[in-house]
Amino acid sequence: MADRAMERCLALLRGARVLEGEALTRSLDELEAAILVLAAGKATPAGPCAVSVEPFDPDEPAIVLDMAGYLTGWNTAASTLFGYTAEEAIGQHVLFLYAEGDDDADIAELFLEEGSDLIEVRRRKKNGEIIGVRLALSLLKDDHGEANGMLVHVSPIVQELGDQDKVRLHARIIEDSDQGVLITDSSERIVSINSAFTRITGYAPVEAIGKTPDLLRSGVHDAEFRAKVRAAMRGSGPWRGEIVGKRKNGDLFPQSVTISAVRDGEGRITHTFSLFSDISVHKAAEARVQRMANYDSLTGLPNRSLLTHLLGQALMDARRTNQYGALMVVEINRMAAISDTLGHDVASELLCELGRRFRHLLRDADILARIDGSKFAVALPQIDRRESAASVVKKMLAALAVPLVIEGHNLQVSANIGVSVYPEDSSDAASLIRCADVAMAKAQESGGGSFLFYREQMDLRAKEDLMLEAELRTAVNEGQLELHYQPKVSLRSGRIVGAEALIRWRHPERGMISPGVFIALAEETGMIHDIGTWVLEEACRQIGAWRNAGLVMPPVAVNLSARQFDRRLPARILAVLDRHGVLPEQIMLEITESLLVGGADNVVAIMNELVAMGLALALDDFGTGYSSLAYLKKFPISTLKIDRAFVVGLPHEESDCAIARAIVTMAKQLRQEIVAEGVETEEQMAFLRDLGCDQLQGWLFSPAVTGAEFERMLRDGDRLSVARAA
Known part of the structure; x- marks a missing residue:
């Protein structure tokens, strides 16, 4: 150790030769301290033999010195105060922190004076700044009680302002x-x-x-x-x-x-x-947030939240004055078609213009709001009688009868309006809005441009629909659906030449439910996708089973919803056919006129792809919708089905006879096969056969039957006696 102390003295002497001024003074001070240690037979640390001080308060600067004044410990707070890292400080003599002119350089003497363990001194930070600090000193002792170092707590002195x-x-x-x-x-x-x-x-x-x-x-x-x-x-x-x-x-x-x-x-x-x-x-920011929370960003009208609040306040006033109040929900029709055809900007401007037109019709006290995409609401806080609301509704429908010019387009739309009245229908805002919504949905069933006042029966029907929707989801998941098959027979031979697969719902409590009850609900809720997929899968499975049983099976017709008609439809159908080993010519796809009205090119492309696969297309319920020779020429349809609505009056109703005759004549000219639905009497059959109709299906021959019963009819060769109708 003495050797190391001597080496340090020599190093300090060599370094002092090139120093001058303050640096020289500080070097000589360090040399003096080293000589004192050497004389006492004690060695300074040859390097940073560090002693940890972190167990002490980490927020209070603390350093540890040996008895010669060399740093052996330096905590994080000391680094923060002086600017030196522990690596830079440990191993140096404490003199490197001293400010010029300090008179407390002899660190050993601090402990020779009785009670001098707390002193105030000046010290220098790494950046050269001189600060006043208060030092709290305490001796560290070894196992034999001998002093071997000192712990120094450093506190900056804050000078009070004058x-x-x-x-x-x-x-x-x-x-x-x-x-x-x-x-x-x-x-x-x-x-x-x-x-x-x-x-x-x-x-x-x-x-x-x-x-x-x-x-x-x-x-x-x-x-x-x-x-x-x-x-x-x-x-x-x-x-x-x-x-x-x-x-x-x-x-x-x-x-x-x-x-x-x-x-x-x-x-x-x-x-x-x-x-x-x-x-x-x-x-301004607060106002923007309030506006975003309470107003429709497109029209600037109150939104549903603000409508509910304003309507609640208005109903309180109406309650005090014993007056009526009314709430109307207005659904604008054809907005989706306008947006798809003319663009979103045109549709948006149309909604804004409708808002301005409605606002012009109303009193200042009336509330106009936009509560959904194409849905407005009008609150009439105070009306004298129920009929006053009807008067406002008629004004709004009349306003819609006048076309609007939007970006050069002459547009006219209709609306369905539901009306609820306070206090008859409800006494709170949220319930009034719900009742008006129910009445509006019921008005939609009657077509565009109609309105209805809310009745309790509507609510019961809406609740029944919700219950039916939940039960239908259960039916799809738990296998309650069945396929029955109604035979198609030839009017020339009387033989079975095909069948239509018709879905039935075997409800565990209500028994058999016909598709007329639940198909429209499935279309509205989107469940038709799952149901349509199940129908095709089940029909192909049944055809495969009949084939394996050695039965020669005529084509089976499967109904398609317009919602199923997309670019992936051909691939989905092909996958089902392959899975059950069914040939394309064993399946006929029946579509309705609503699918053809748009006449979109992608619909034509999909239909052509289906026909190219070998599938036949039939047009169901012909004559009940938008019958047009234009789309009969354009689409690859091989079969027309005369709707039962035109068959029921044959052969006595002159108009039904004329329509049936026109349909058959047109189909023959287009070389299409003709099927009449709902044939129940021999007179109807005879009339249709004489017109040249090819096939019939209906109760005259057979209702829809189970797969097992249809198989028996085929094996037994059941026939319709067409001779009796001659």
């Missing part, structure tokens, strides 16, 4: 503050303002000092509010709040204000100061 310094500092803080500062004397005359006051209000000191705070008065607040502010200025106590002020240019602006009085030693008010901030940006 009175003049305080005045200068406070004045600087006030001047540089972002808040406006206004100081008045006991006579309420402005005696001082800061630069933020000028920036916010526009008034320079020469324009404001000597005036009263009424300089900023906006005239917005009432006398009671002004009295509260004036009372705070006269010492009633601090006041905080929001005030609308007026700038020099006349603009009004909201401000957040704090007012307090200053008293002298005897309690008299000498001055009053006001701190204020311009909160225009905050208020």
